[in-house]
Amino acid sequence: MDTTTGPKEKEVEPAEGGADGAPARRDPEGVRRDILAAAGEVFAERGLSGARIDEIAARTRTSKRMIYYYFGDKEGLYRACLEAAYDEVRRGEEALDLGGLPPAEALARLVAFTFDHHRRHPAFIRMVMIENIHRAAHLRASRVAAERNRAAVARLTEILRRGEAEGVFRPGVDPLELHWHISALSFFNVSNRPTFSALFGDELFSEEAQARLRAHAVEMILALVRQEEPGDDDQA
Template sequence: MTKSKSAKPVKAKSAGAKPRQPDVTRRNILDAALVEFAAKGLAGARVDEIAARSGSNKRMIYEYFGNKEGLWLTVLENAYTRMREEEHAIDVARMKPEEGMRYLMEFNFKFCSRNPEFIALLNAENLHKASYLKDSKKIRELYTPLLVVITDLLQRGQKEGVFRKNVDPVELYTTIAALGFFYFSNIHTLSTIFGRNLLSAKQQKIRLDHSMEVVLGFLRP
């Protein structure tokens, strides 16, 4: 009886693992594609390399994503989705206006610092003039909640007298994003030009503090 009882969980576990295997394969392909695309861009990336890195094969990649361009778009969407999900992990609506704005700026800056692959993907897609991202059915939906959060912070800040009036949330977010993106997308050239290691923790903190003062200084009435 003891043997028969122990055998049942083993069978149930192995049977239950099979439906999840396609998800694992798909995830492995996406992880491998992120590395390959970030390093070589869309044109330079090779499906053979992605298949080898993911432990899959080209047939599976084409079955899941259609072609290399479809895989590229999925990797892009996943990168944006991950950023938004991490950003929304904190309930900014419960923060005071200045605190919430500081959080958004700090998150954006540190996300760029932690994810150089994200910078590389965006640089590559901009070279293509966002021709692939334009086909995305979800990218704008990802940013709508963010604009709602920023608008709420601005409105509450205006009522409390800590923010100026008539600030466009899209323009403000573009500025916040630029302060982090430009720094890290040009980190090596800037470090060389100015003779500073701008990747060091000290220099990153200096830059983040400066960026916050620039934005908050603009927002003050």
Template structure:
């Protein structure tokens, strides 16, 4: 009986082997929070290790160093937003519905993921250096322009969208409208109050961002299509 109990105690004392991929995901999730809250210089690897029940040595094994982890977090963040865009399946929608859906998705994604916006702001403080060093961020983001170009082309071929609209510029406009809503929420609220940042205000802004973009893209004789897609 004593031998059986001792065997059970040894089994319980053995550390549970963790899934390497799961460990990497946990590190990236916690690192996103740490970097987005404290920036590259202020983030602490010790804190990330403690919260993920790993070690600094393990983190460096997976990601090289602190800057390598930061760069990987950036890549992961962009990968998630672009993955969400792919799931919209815009090519199966009519052009007006597709552009509306993309605008609403971008606005809603950004407001629900403020850590992503903070990461982009931090990387701009570093003049985009880590993004330029990345071998994947460019490739991950290019399909966003190509998908938008496809929507524009279909709309122009159907006589709905005016010619001369560039996909890259339109992407910039959609991003700008959606980004400001998060990046400047604190300062805007301090000056003008937080009405626009309450649930009702956010829903209205999301709708109006899509309408503004459509008014820019639609031919004058098709403006009446705004709102028909919900």
């Protein structure tokens, strides 16, 4: 078990070279991003208990000492990786500029983005699965994760508000429940691929099949929120 603790908060940033002995560049944010990228890969592959700071340092241009300087200890680094992974999703959503789109188009784009993002970032899905094994203890301890992720529900709240005002979405749709549905459709596609493929084959994971599943996810979410047109109900 990696028991090394980090330095005191007032310690000056170490002036040392990278793992190859080259002089360190004064780019604290760049060093931090490099560490987070490497650590995220290792945690996704090995979990919190299996990850080693030595291996993480070996995948960066820095050292164990610098990792402890920036993140304190292994759990602090793991928590920072979780925060960064969720932040990447939220930043991707922000970049969609959904406020300028009609509500149905905005929601469709958000669902498609979520499906594609999760598919393209299986390490993120593995990190979330690992954190669920830990019963979200590290996310609960995060000072920024909950606040940052509220943006996802706020974004859906705004889309639903506009859709209801325009008469295209039915009233009373809960944005948190809708976020759950979107996450479930997108998450399972990645988290359960190994077991699903072992039982039923890889047919649904071809590019063509994945495009169909993404379209189905969009259709299902839109069907869930759409306002019923007169005459939609079956008549006796």
